[in-house]
Amino acid sequence: MSDKSYSPIAIELEKDKKYAWCTCSHSSNQPFCDGSHRAHNKPPSLGFSVDENKEAFLCTCKRTDNPPYCDGSHNK
Ligand code: FES
Numbered sequence: 510m511s512d513k514s515y516s517p518i519a520i521e522l523e524k525d526k527k528y529a530w531c532t533c534s535h536s537s538n539q540p541f542c543d544g545s546h547r548a549h550n551k552p553p554s555l556g557f558s559v560d561e562n563k564e565a566f567l568c569t570c571k572r573t574d575n576p577p578y579c580d581g582s583h584n585k
Pocket of ligand 1: 515516517567568569570571572573578579580581582583584
């Protein structure tokens with residue numbers, strides 16, 4: 510199902526910093542977790558880090574097969 514209301518967010522990721530990607534879509538701090546999953550009884554965030562400073566496009570539609578990164582699924 511296409512949902513073009515979502516698009517990835519470009520983020521400058523810092524080497525070795527710990528990030529928490531929102532998996533439940535309720536966070537007000539997309540694409541990152543703000544703890545809202547607890548109130549909605551949803552699964553927790555996905556923790557990740559990167560090996561080098563880089564810009565990445567993080568998924569906001571939550572349908573990517575390569576979380577936390579956008580894989581174009583928001584266009585399908
Ligand atoms: S925003 Fe692109 S796959 Fe989710």
